[in-house]
Structures are given as structure tokens and as C-alpha cells.
Amino acid sequence: MFKCKGCDIDARDGVKCSLCQGQVDFPCAGITEGGWRKFGDRRTTWKWANCKSSAATSPRIGLLNTSPTDTESILAELKLLSAQMEALPALVDNIREIQAELMEFKAIQSEFSELKSSMETVNKEMKILSCKVSTLEQEVENMGRIKEQISLIQARVEKLEIKQCESDQRSPINNIEIKGVPMSTDENLFSLIAKIGDTINCHIPKDQINYISRVPSRKDKFNRNIICPVHNSYKKA
Incomplete structure (x- = not known):
């Protein structure tokens, strides 16, 4: 200068x-x-x-x-x-406009960088959330399998209970055997059991009787014994 x-x-x-x-x-x-x-x-x-x-x-x-x-x-x-x-003032104005646009561009670039950082944070959180959802889905699926297994076990338990009940009903300990009752045509064994119960003052409700039938006897081929299985053995006692 x-x-x-x-x-x-x-x-x-x-x-x-x-x-x-x-x-x-x-x-x-x-x-x-x-x-x-x-x-x-x-x-x-x-x-x-x-x-x-x-x-x-x-x-x-x-x-x-x-x-x-x-x-x-x-x-x-x-x-x-x-x-x-003469063109210098216009050139200076253009340079100033370019500088202003550059400043705006830098501001936009800074905002874009912040937005990019925010998006990266959101993506990380989404991945974490996705992992948690996958874990929950796996747990729900496992719970569904466990529920199915429980249902199968319950069904088996019910079947076992039914079999046990049927076994108890067929068990000799629950059978009432009556001997010496003459056979007659068209006899009603349920009515016969009811009369015998009234006679000995031991009434057996009909809903407690599993079934009634006569079975062959070695000693008396003409008069068969009456077998009456009951649901509960205390009725027999």
C-alpha cells in the first residue's frame, strides 16, 4: 500500500x-x-x-x-x-451475495449435521427397541408353547382322573355282592336293591350305583349272585 x-x-x-x-x-x-x-x-x-x-x-x-x-x-x-x-461495484455486490449464500449454506450444513446425528441416535434406539420386541415375541411364543403343554397336561390329568374313577368303580372294594336272592322273570334289580336297602335300613341312592348285574355262581347255577358296584366304598360299609 x-x-x-x-x-x-x-x-x-x-x-x-x-x-x-x-x-x-x-x-x-x-x-x-x-x-x-x-x-x-x-x-x-x-x-x-x-x-x-x-x-x-x-x-x-x-x-x-x-x-x-x-x-x-x-x-x-x-x-x-x-x-x-464501472463493473466493479456490481462485482462487489455479487461477491457479497455469494458470501451471504455461503453463510446460509454453512448454517444449513450445520443443521444437517445435527439432524444426521439425531437420526443416528434414533436408529440406535430403534435397533435396541427392535431387539426388545424380538425378545418379547420369543417369550410370548414360548409362553404359547407352555400354555399348549399345560393344556395337554390338564387333558391327560382329566383322562387319568376319569380312568381312576372308572377303576375305582370297577374295584372289588366298591362292589356289593348279594347272595341267595331267587331269580325271577323280568326282575328289576334297581328296585330289588332299593327294597333290600329299605329292609336293612341302608338306603343306597340310585345315582351312587354304577351298575347292577347277576354273575354266575359255582355253588348255585340257578340263582346267580347280584353284584352292585357303587361310586364310593363307604356306601358299601
Whole structure:
């Protein structure tokens, strides 16, 4: 950064006069930056126009001859530079807009990162929940199997109870055997048992009698004994 000797304004880049050793910006020097770069080694002997006019009165410095072609080239470059300078404010505005959009993009990117982190947390929790649900489903399935096994066991227990009851009914300990009762045609053994019970004052309810039948006897082939199994042995007693 330096202060231009021509316009007294701060400038970032420019040229240096070999006569006064002063620095001037490109517009005050009457040359473009590209033209200045093309000078090459001649930049060390470049002279500012103001210094040239001042040096014209000195016999030690000769006049500088400038061709019309160089003048036209310089004017064209100045016009191009002027047009570029006019577009500079719009370019600055565009840069500012781009910077604002970049800031918004960074904010969106930050929000997206937070959302991504939240989604990862949700996914982890969903996996944990899915494992718990799978475990519960397995337990429910096992409970269903256990329930089926319990039902089968209950059915078997009921069958065993029925068999036990039937076995008890068929057991000789529950049988009442009556001997010596003459046989008659169309006899009703239930009525006969009821009469005998009334006679000996031991009434046996009909619902306690499993069945009644006569069985053959070795001693008396004509009068068969009466067998009356009861549900409970205490009735026999």
C-alpha cells in the first residue's frame, strides 16, 4: 500500500518513476497493469509523464518520442480499464451475495449435521427397541408353547382322573355282592336293591350305583349272585 504521487490516494499496486523515484497508480501513470508487465526490464528506466515534462526544460534530458500507435493502444487499454472499473461495484455486490449464500449454506450444513446425528441416535434406539420386541415375541411364543403343554397336561390329568374313577368303580372294594336272592322273570334289580336297602335300613341312592348285574355262581347255577358296584366304598360299609 502506498500513496499515489499523482492523485494522493492510497493504492495497492502501481509503477515507479526512474527520475523522481515516486510511486503512482496505473491510471495516473497512463498505463494498464498488463501493459506495465509487458515492459519487462524497461520498467527500471520508465519515466512518469509529469517528470518528463519537467525534464524537457533541462538540457541533460532529451525529448521522448511517442508513436501514434502506442498512444492509441494506451487509450484503448484505458477505456477497457474504465469499463472494468464501472463493473466493479456490481462485482462487489455479487461477491457479497455469494458470501451471504455461503453463510446460509454453512448454517444449513450445520443443521444437517445435527439432524444426521439425531437420526443416528434414533436408529440406535430403534435397533435396541427392535431387539426388545424380538425378545418379547420369543417369550410370548414360548409362553404359547407352555400354555399348549399345560393344556395337554390338564387333558391327560382329566383322562387319568376319569380312568381312576372308572377303576375305582370297577374295584372289588366298591362292589356289593348279594347272595341267595331267587331269580325271577323280568326282575328289576334297581328296585330289588332299593327294597333290600329299605329292609336293612341302608338306603343306597340310585345315582351312587354304577351298575347292577347277576354273575354266575359255582355253588348255585340257578340263582346267580347280584353284584352292585357303587361310586364310593363307604356306601358299601
